[in-house]
Amino acid sequence: xxxxxxxxxxxxxxxxxxxxxxxxxxxxxxxxxxxxxxxxxxxxxxxxxxxxxxxxxxxxxxxxxxxxxxxxxxxxxxxxxxxxxxxxxxxxxxxxxxxxxxxxxxxxxxxxxxxxxxxxxxxxxxxxxxxxxxxxxxxxxxxxxxxxxxxxxxxxxxxxxxxxxxxxxxxxxxxxxxxxxxxxxxxxxxxxxxxxxxxxxx
Amino acid sequence: xxxxxxxxxxxxxxxxxxxxxxxxxxxxxxxxxxxxxxxxxxxxxxxxxxxxxxxxxxxxxxxxxxxxxxxxxxxxxxxxxxxxxxxxxxxxxxxxxxxxxxxxxxxxxxxxxxxxxxxxxxxxxxxxxxxxxxxxxxxxxxxxxxxxxxxxxxxxxxxxxxxxxxxxxxxxxxxxxxxxxxxxxxxxxxxxxxxxxxxxxx
Numbered sequence: 001x002x003x004x005x006x007x008x009x010x011x012x013x014x015x016x017x018x019x020x021x022x023x024x025x026x027x028x029x030x031x032x033x034x035x036x037x038x039x040x041x042x043x044x045x046x047x048x049x050x051x052x053x054x055x056x057x058x059x060x061x062x063x064x065x066x067x068x069x070x071x072x073x074x075x076x077x078x079x080x081x082x083x084x085x086x087x088x089x090x091x092x093x094x095x096x097x098x099x100x101x102x103x104x105x106x107x108x109x110x111x112x113x114x115x116x117x118x119x120x121x122x123x124x125x126x127x128x129x130x131x132x133x134x135x136x137x138x139x140x141x142x143x144x145x146x147x148x149x150x151x152x153x154x155x156x157x158x159x160x161x162x163x164x165x166x167x168x169x170x171x172x173x174x175x176x177x178x179x180x181x182x183x184x185x186x187x188x189x190x191x192x193x194x195x196x197x198x199x200x201x202x
Numbered sequence: 203x204x205x206x207x208x209x210x211x212x213x214x215x216x217x218x219x220x221x222x223x224x225x226x227x228x229x230x231x232x233x234x235x236x237x238x239x240x241x242x243x244x245x246x247x248x249x250x251x252x253x254x255x256x257x258x259x260x261x262x263x264x265x266x267x268x269x270x271x272x273x274x275x276x277x278x279x280x281x282x283x284x285x286x287x288x289x290x291x292x293x294x295x296x297x298x299x300x301x302x303x304x305x306x307x308x309x310x311x312x313x314x315x316x317x318x319x320x321x322x323x324x325x326x327x328x329x330x331x332x333x334x335x336x337x338x339x340x341x342x343x344x345x346x347x348x349x350x351x352x353x354x355x356x357x358x359x360x361x362x363x364x365x366x367x368x369x370x371x372x373x374x375x376x377x378x379x380x381x382x383x384x385x386x387x388x389x390x391x392x393x394x395x396x397x398x399x400x401x402x403x404x
Binding site for chain 1: 401
């Protein structure tokens with residue numbers, strides 16, 4: 001395995017980036033982390049994972065909004081950073097966990113991992129995207145989004161991800177400068193993409 | 203060879219995109235077109251190639267500027283579209299030639315080829331980029347730009363290319379949506395990039 005054995009995956013909603021990341025991890029026989037990071041973070045914090053799931057990959061809400069939504073200081077038991085909104089607590093815990101995980105070869109999807117690991121010399125930073133037509137199809141098929149709402153859900157989800165990324169990294173989500181390789185899954189066949197990524201890592 | 207045998211290369215100045223395009227063409231044993239397109243266009247038009255070189259990949263200047271620069275209607279001999287600024291004449295001729303060339307497998311660097319061939323089903327649209335530090339090194343080494351002027355030359359050249367691209371295509375140069383694969387040559391080794399591209403085409 002080459003030095004580039006920590007693979008981060010930024011992805012547009014419905015682009016199949018998560019599935020591609022999983023397939024690459026399987027092909028290389030390395031670990032894959034996505035929502036599992038939330039469970040790990042929740043476990044460390046003593047929080048109920050469901051509370052974290054609601055704020056995952058969302059930038060901090062205003063204090064007022066956080067209070068009104070009841071997502072401020074609602075931890076039961078041990079809450080190590082309890083003066084902070086849950087979003088920021090989750091970010092900091094994920095930050096810590098991502099750095100720990102990056103000690104071994106792995107694929108990490110989303111969660112600003114490319115930014116958090118920016119000083120890691122072993123990084124391969126991917127961004128996965130597709131055209132709207134295909135993303136709508138995937139949103140319906142993979143994420144069970146109703147077809148008439150798919151485009152709106154896609155745009156809202158991407159906006160939330162972009163805000164999260166730029167809030168914590170001060171960089172622009174989906175802008176080529178932040179990545180080593182950007183792959184359009186509408187035009188690059190899935191198997192070719194897996195092969196390409198593996199060829200860099202192996 | 204797969205269906206994707208027409209390869210277009212958009213590239214930041216100093217990213218090594220042209221050299222990568224040439225290496226891919228050599229590896230695949232297919233034709234490579236870059237500035238040669240100018241010679242072909244000039245040949246068709248009856249113009250001196252040098253006149254075209256000055257306006258290559260530059261968007262149309264205003265009429266006044268064109269007149270003041272002496273780049274308006276200065277063709278000798280046959281000038282088929284002589285009411286147009288030379289920039290537009292060159293674009294139209296390159297447009298025609300690019301469509302003709304795309305009948306056979308080839309690599310075409312710059313000149314809005316990805317946009318001109320947008321309806322071609324055999325297209326692989328690449329965008330090649332790199333960080334500023336490496337681009338400065340390449341500008342000095344490959345393009346003989348003085349080191350103290352390199353960053354300014356890079357920024358100006360990219361601005362000119364971006365304007366040209368957006369003027370004729372109404373799209374944003376360097377934005378992922380317009381490409382199938384975007385490769386950062388600062389972090390993806392050259393040989394790995396060539397191998398990746400060939401793996402899609404072969």
